[in-house]
Amino acid sequence: MxxxxxxxxxxxxxxxxxxxxxxxxxxxxxxxxxxxxxxxxxxxxxxxxxxxxxxxxxxxxxxxxxxxxxxxxxxxxxxxxxxxxxxxxxxxxxxxxxxxxxxxxxxxxxxxxxxxxxxxxPEAWLTAFQLLHFSGNVQAGDSVLIHAGSSGVGTAAIQLTRMAGAIPLVTAGSQHKLQMAEKLGAAAGFNYKEDDFSEATLKFTRGAGVNLILDCIGGSYWEKNVNCLALDGHWVLYGLMGGATISGPLLWKLLFKRGSLITTLLRxxxxxxxxxxxxxxxxxxxxxxxxxxxxxxxxxxxxxxxxxxxxxxxxxxxxxxxxxxxxxxxxx
Missing domain, CATH: 3.90.180.10 (Medium-chain alcohol dehydrogenases, catalytic domain)
Incomplete structure (x- = not known):
């Protein structure tokens, strides 16, 4: 063959x-x-x-x-x-x-x-399903921040978040991608090249932050992720497109939020x-x-x-x- x-x-x-x-x-x-x-x-x-x-x-x-x-x-x-x-x-x-x-x-x-x-x-949708339900324990009414919202996993996660009765928010790198995400059901989208997605997320949630973050970026996003994570929120890391190196008080900030950092891979x-x-x-x-x-x-x-x-x-x-x-x- x-x-x-x-x-x-x-x-x-x-x-x-x-x-x-x-x-x-x-x-x-x-x-x-x-x-x-x-x-x-x-x-x-x-x-x-x-x-x-x-x-x-x-x-x-x-x-x-x-x-x-x-x-x-x-x-x-x-x-x-x-x-x-x-x-x-x-x-x-x-x-x-x-x-x-x-x-x-x-x-x-x-x-x-x-x-x-x-x-x-199979790969994209099962990954998104795993992130939301097996790792993130998403609940109806939760706000969910989905990084790379226009990717295969991202477009699946938007739809599955809606199906779970939760509120999907996304980050993406262009207006076209954000528009596509919103057509799929994203409640809001933030262009990470132009805006601070952490501040935009806090504004959307009226300062409460998001209950769940689906993160395939990793290192370069850690501080903004923790900043916009709600108290007792779950941050699920499944990729390292933004690097694996952390420099700064991640653990202190996560501890202050009583946040859970969960890592997972499917393959x-x-x-x-x-x-x-x-x-x-x-x-x-x-x-x-x-x-x-x-x-x-x-x-x-x-x-x-x-x-x-x-x-x-x-x-x-x-x-x-x-x-x-x-x-x-x-x-x-």
């Missing part, structure tokens, strides 16, 4: 398609013929040599995919059959013509969604945790993607590239211009 490959860490120019052996499903696994796979920041970091695949996972890029069940491995429980369409959460391997998946990490594709749209759901989690997360998401959230749901959830797609243009897709993601997901089409 063909798969995205790079011989050494570096820039997008190192990526190319290579013929590699097609995997065979092991005990409890399904072989998925991939139609589409979305691009994630983790793919860029792995390409740069900064984020290796977890032990035992495929070293091929791609943390989510959609396609058709091609083969069932031994010990499968019979929930899936060859030819079924499905989408999958993956620790790696999605940017190839075939990928093996534990059957508990497969999800049905909601009525009315294309395979391309479905490929944009390195074990299979049991991921299956529990997928099950909860499938039961609680997936039905709301249906065209028949009056408060329909929708994955936001920015661009779709053929897999042959993998270098261009990485270059585009690195410009930070995308609103929503960048999807790779493998159905050729």
């Amino acid at each position: 063909l798969a995205v490959h790079f011989d050494k860490p570096g820039g997008p120019e190192n990526l190319y398609l290579k013929e590699v052996p097609k995997p065979s499903p092991r005990e409890g696994e399904v072989l998925l013929k991939v139609a589409a796979s979305a691009l994630n920041r983790a793919d860029l970091l792995q390409r740069q040599g900064q984020y290796d695949a977890p032990p035992g996972a495929s070293s091929i890029l791609g943390l989510e995919a959609s396609g058709y069940v091609a083969e069932l491995g031994p010990g499968c429980q019979g929930h899936w059959k060859p030819g079924d369409s499905a989408m999958a959460l993956l620790p790696g391997g999605g940017q190839a013509q075939y990928v093996t998946v534990p059957e508990g990490l497969l999800m049905p594709i909601p009525v009315g969604l294309t395979l391309t749209q479905a490929a944009a759901i 390195p989690r074990d299979k049991k945790y991921k299956q529990m997360l997928v099950k909860a998401f499938t039961e609680q959230v997936l039905p709301h993607f249906s065209t028949e749901d009056p408060q329909r959830l929708l994955p936001v797609l920015d661009r779709v590239y053929p897999i042959t243009e993998i270098q261009e897709a990485h270059v585009y993601m690195e410009t930070n211009r995308n609103v929503g997901k960048i999807v790779l089409n493998l159905s050729q």
Whole structure:
């Protein structure tokens, strides 16, 4: 089969398609013929040599995919059959013509969604769901500050925050991104390039601060995050796009707020945790993607590239211009 490959860490120019052996499903696994796979920041970091695949996972890029069940491995429980369409959460391997998946990490594709749209759901939406409910314990009426509000995780978190009865606020780097976030349901948006989002957040909340912060930035935002965190608030850190270094009295300020700093990643989690997360998401959230749901959830797609243009897709993601997901089409 063909798969995205790079011989050494570096820039997008190192990526190319290579013929590699097609995997065979092991005990409890399904072989998925991939139609589409979305691009994630983790793919860029792995390409740069900064984020290796977890032990035992495929070293091929791609943390989510959609396609058709091609083969069932031994010990499968019979929930899936060859030819079924499905989408999958993956620790790696999605940017190839075939990928093996534990059957508990497969999800049905909601009525009315294309395979391309479905490929944009698993990693981003499960991450947002985990951040809000498993880590952040979001409650109805909470105010939630979502950094990178126009990203794949951000656009999912806005919609899931609304569904939980909470109030989403976002940061983004352009007026266009803020407008898109507000169309999805953000109550307010702050341009971090022009405004102090901490002061703007405090003004919006009338000085109370936000109950929950979803933060993929890290180091460069710590002081503003703590400043606009409500008493007893939760700050959930899931990325370090703004660096990992802290200089200043973080602990003192956090202690004064009685704040909780929670860190989480999804990719390195074990299979049991991921299956529990997928099950909860499938039961609680997936039905709301249906065209028949009056408060329909929708994955936001920015661009779709053929897999042959993998270098261009990485270059585009690195410009930070995308609103929503960048999807790779493998159905050729």
